[in-house]
Every structure is written in C-alpha cells, then in structure tokens.
Amino acid sequence: MRYISTRGEAPTLAFSDALLAGLARDGGLYVPEAYPALAPADIARLAGHSYAEVAGRVIAPFVDGAFAPAVLAPMLEEAYATFRHVATTPLVQIAPNRFVLELFHGPTLAFKDVAMQLLGRMMDHVLTERDARATIVGATSGDTGSAAIEAFRGRARTDVFILYPAGRVSEVQRRQMTTVDDANVHAIAVEGTFDDCQAHVKTLFNDHGFRDRLALAGVNSINWARIVAQVVYYFYAGVALGAPHRPVSFVVPTGNFGDILAGYVAKQMGLPVARLAIATNVNDILARTLATGRYEVTGVKPSSSPSMDIEVSSNFERLLFDAHDRDAGAVRGLMASLAQSGSFSPRNEALAAIRAEFDAGRADEAETAATIARVRAETGYLLDPHTAVAVAVAEKLKHDPKVPQVVLSTAHPAKFPDAVEKACGERPALPPHLADLMERPERTPTLPNDIAAIRAYIEAHARIAADAA
Numbered sequence: 001m002r003y004i005s006t007r008g009e010a011p012t013l014a015f016s017d018a019l020l021a022g023l024a025r026d027g028g029l030y031v032p033e034a035y036p037a038l039a040p041a042d043i044a045r046l047a048g049h050s051y052a053e054v055a056g057r058v059i060a061p062f063v064d065g066a067f068a069p070a071v072l073a074p075m076l077e078e079a080y081a082t083f084r085h086v087a088t089t090p091l092v093q094i095a096p097n098r099f100v101l102e103l104f105h106g107p108t109l110a111f112k113d114v115a116m117q118l119l120g121r122m123m124d125h126v127l128t129e130r131d132a133r134a135t136i137v138g139a140t141s142g143d144t145g146s147a148a149i150e151a152f153r154g155r156a157r158t159d160v161f162i163l164y165p166a167g168r169v170s171e172v173q174r175r176q177m178t179t180v181d182d183a184n185v186h187a188i189a190v191e192g193t194f195d196d197c198q199a200h201v202k203t204l205f206n207d208h209g210f211r212d213r214l215a216l217a218g219v220n221s222i223n224w225a226r227i228v229a230q231v232v233y234y235f236y237a238g239v240a241l242g243a244p245h246r247p248v249s250f251v252v253p254t255g256n257f258g259d260i261l262a263g264y265v266a267k268q269m270g271l272p273v274a275r276l277a278i279a280t281n282v283n284d285i286l287a288r289t290l291a292t293g294r295y296e297v298t299g300v301k302p303s304s305s306p307s308m309d310i311e312v313s314s315n316f317e318r319l320l321f322d323a324h325d326r327d328a329g330a331v332r333g334l335m336a337s338l339a340q341s342g343s344f345s346p347r348n349e350a351l352a353a354i355r356a357e358f359d360a361g362r363a364d365e366a367e368t369a370a371t372i373a374r375v376r377a378e379t380g381y382l383l384d385p386h387t388a389v390a391v392a393v394a395e396k397l398k399h400d401p402k403v404p405q406v407v408l409s410t411a412h413p414a415k416f417p418d419a420v421e422k423a424c425g426e427r428p429a430l431p432p433h434l435a436d437l438m439e440r441p442e443r444t445p446t447l448p449n450d451i452a453a454i455r456a457y458i459e460a461h462a463r464i465a466a467d468a469a
C-alpha cells in the first residue's frame with residue numbers, strides 16, 4: 001500500500017514513512033492510493049474475535065510490508081491490554097435500536113487512546129529499526145494531548161510537545177497533560193484557540209528546515225495511522241450488531257473530522273454503513289457546510305464540549321479529495337481559498353457526493369445539558385457532553401428504526417465534571433488510577449499565540465536539537 005498527498009505535490013510514501021511524516025511536505029494529508037476491500041465473508045469472520053484480533057485483520061492491508069502479522073499482533077494485544085474493559089470498546093443500549101459505543105476505557109478516558117496506544121508502539125518500532133529519533137509536535141483541544149503524552153511518556157526515541165489553548169480545556173484534561181513529569185514531555189499552554197494551535201503545528205511542518213532538523217513527527221489525525229486505528233471500532237461494533245448481514249448507522253461527535261472519516265473509510269472498505277451523521281456543538285461549521293454548500297469560518301465559541309471547539313476541521317480535506325474525484329488541484333484551490341478568505345465552496349457534484357454519504361446536525365448548549373439530564377433520569381446512563389451532543393443530534397435525525405444506530409461515546413463523563421454536574425446535579429468521579437489527579441503538581445509554560453515563540457521554545461527543549469548543537 002502506498003500513500004499519496006491530498007495536494008498532489010509531495011512524494012508518495014510507504015506506510016512507515018507516512019507514519020513518521022505526519023503532514024505531507026506540500027501541506028496536504030496522506031491517504032491510501034486505494035482503499036482495501038474486505039469481502040462480506042471476511043467481515044462475517046470478524047464475529048466472535050477480540051478487539052485486538054479484529055484490529056489485526058482490519059489494519060493488515062494498510063501496513064503491508066511494514067509490520068508483519070507476527071509483529072503487529074503482540075503490539076495490538078499490548079495496546080488494548082491498557083484498556084479497563086474486557087470488550088475494549090463495549091456497546092451499551094440506551095434506547096430501542098440506539099447504542100452507545102464506549103471508546104473511553106483507555107488510560108486517559110477518551111477515544112484518542114484507541115489509536116494513540118497503537119501509534120506509540122508503531123512509531124517506537126520503526127524508530128528502533130532505523131536507529132532514529134523524532135520530535136513529536138501536536139495540537140490539542142484537550143484529549144489528543146493527554147493520550148499522546150500517555151503513549152509517548154518516557155520513550156527514549158521521542159520528545160513530545162503538545163500545544164493546548166490556555167483556559168479552553170477542562171481542568172481534568174489540563175492536569176492529565178501538565179502533571180506528567182517525564183523529561184521528554186512538554187505540555188504548552190498557548191494564548192489562543194485550538195485552531196491557532198493546529199495552524200502553528202502545520203506551520204512548523206511546512207518549515208522544511210525546522211522539520212528536518214528536528215525530525216518532526218505528528219500524532220494528530222493528520223497522521224493516517226490515527227485514522228486506520230479508528231476504522232477498527234466501526235467494524236467491531238458493526239459486526240456485533242449484525243454486519244455484514246444488516247446495515248448499521250453511526251452518529252459521531254465531530255470536530256477535526258478524524259473520527260467520522262474513519263467511519264467513511266470503513267464504509268469504503270465494505271462495511272455496510274447506512275448513514276454517517278456528523279454531530280457538532282455550537283461550532284457548527286460542518287453542519288452549516290452541508291446545509292449551505294459553503295465552508296465558512298466565523299470564530300470559535302467556547303462550549304461545554306471543548307474538545308469539539310474547532311472550525312478548521314483538518315480531515316475534511318481528505319473527504320474533499322475523494323468527493324472531488326481525487327483532483328489534488330481542486331483541493332489545493334479550496335485550501336488556498338480557506339487560507340486567504342476563511343471560506344470555500346466545494347464543487348456542486350462534490351457537495352452532492354458528501355450529502356449522499358453524510359447527515360449533519362448541531363446541538364446547542366441548552367440541548368446538550370438537557371440531553372445529559374434526561375438520559376440520566378430516563379435510563380440511568382451518564383453521558384459526557386461530547387457524547388450528549390451526538391445523542392441530541394441522533395434524536396433529531398430522520399432515521400430508519402430498523403437500522404441499529406450507534407452513537408460514538410468519545411469521552412468519560414469524569415473528564416468534564418463541571419459541565420456534567422451543571423447539567424444533572426451529579427459529579428462523576430475519576431477512576432482509581434486518576435483519583436489523585438487534582439493533587440499532583442503541574443508543570444506547563446504559557447506562550448503567546450506566536451509561531452516564533454513556539455518555534456524557539458521547541459528548538460530550545462528538543463533533545464535532537466541539543467545533541468546537534
């Protein structure tokens with residue numbers, strides 16, 4: 001399997017190079033040359049297998065050559081042994097034919113652990129084989145950062161620099177990043193939004209001198225390996241609910257579009273997905289795009305689901321690439337328009353193709369809080385605010401009642417105790433391994449929203465730079 005850039009001007013790479021590259025050198029995102037297919041019989045054979053075993057079969061065609069089955073299988077066993085649930089990502093029914101897919105049983109209580117626990121091991125393996133090191137630079141609205149820090153802390157071959165928007169993540173999210181004292185971990189508060197942090201990361205990748213000097217690697221969902229690892233739970237849940245013999249729909253709380261893109265990839269591979277629904281909070285740029293045909297940045301508003309407070313939705317570029325029949329020139333034009341004017345309009349046929357695959361809806365702050373309170377009162381189930389956005393949208397969508405509808409639950413409610421308590425009067429407790437989180441000392445520099453300051457900080461603290469000096 002080879003990987004090509006959505007902007008068509010970067011070298012084509014094998015999986016392990018795409019894994020270390022993060023952003024393509026032309027500013028685009030890597031995608032496979034073609035999506036591998038799983039025949040209905042192959043999908044049926046996933047039934048009854050453990051999460052790690054299903055992952056082995058779904059991931060294998062993407063990594064061919066780079067990770068032999070004898071290497072990948074133990075890596076997957078080890079990665080998912082860090083999860084606190086025997087099913088890794090269990091399904092819980094909350095209404096007739098509506099299920100919550102709990103993706104938050106990993107070490108940092110969010111769906112990011114599913115991919116990051118594997119990514120950490122894969123990168124370490126490739127770096128060890130090459131006797132190389134890397135400097136990971138990532139942006140987070142709260143969850144990617146802690147998952148990346150947990151996956152890479154203490155690793156000799158990687159330094160991790162995570163940029164998060166100061167004051168715009170929950171206290172639990174911040175502390176999960178800032179209380180880790182391993183020398184290779186740097187959680188940096190930036191006086192800006194997540195979109196600013198993500199733009200800074202992309203600027204650093206596009207500075208080829210800096211990128212090469214520090215051997216930059218990315219762990220955001222710009223990294224294709226993140227998407228691949230997330231494809232697995234669509235198959236795992238789909239098969240548990242009757243695929244390939246019956247279709248399944250998914251409703252996904254969405255920000256950077258990585259999670260729902262993984263569902264789209266699962267569908268391209270052959271999983272019978274009836275509908276994929278994008279659920280947004282008040283930062284509803286994607287829902288507006290599907291409704292109006294115009295992608296238009298209007299300014300991020302802080303919400304009770306802060307991890308989705310995103311307007312520049314990175315992975316939408318991968319969907320645009322497919323929807324424009326893989327015309328890299330068209331994607332370059334749209335992205336140039338976004339950079340210049342904060343907006344773009346996909347071609348009519350592309351928009352029609354997107355609308356044919358996806359539904360979209362938004363839930364405002366009052367709807368999100370009311371959903372947490374009502375679902376708790378009616379079913380006893382406690383939703384985190386991100387999952388509540390998706391449940392609220394699921395309830396509003398037109399949906400075939402015979403098709404199972406799976407709402408992806410992306411975070412544990414205890415990551416957002418203030419929002420949950422405000423909504424339903426109940427303060428969820430952190431699991432035992434994080435019980436003393438609020439007492440642990442924090443370590444986090446605050447930097448201005450300025451690329452020069454961020455570049456200088458990373459250069460001054462990256463071990464690769466120090467060793468080269």
Ligand SMILES: Cc1ncc(COP(=O)(O)O)c(C=O)c1O
Nearest residue numbers: 143254255256257258259307410
């Ligand atoms: C808890 C939570 N839910 C939903 C999302 C949105 O996922 P994505 O950015 O892949 O669309 C995020 C951030 O990525 C998140 O952390």
Ligand SMILES: N[C@@H](CCOP(=O)(O)O)C(=O)O
Nearest residue numbers: 140141142143144220221307
């Ligand atoms: N919501 C994310 C934002 C970054 O998304 P990613 O999937 O591209 O890493 C977060 O919690 O950091």
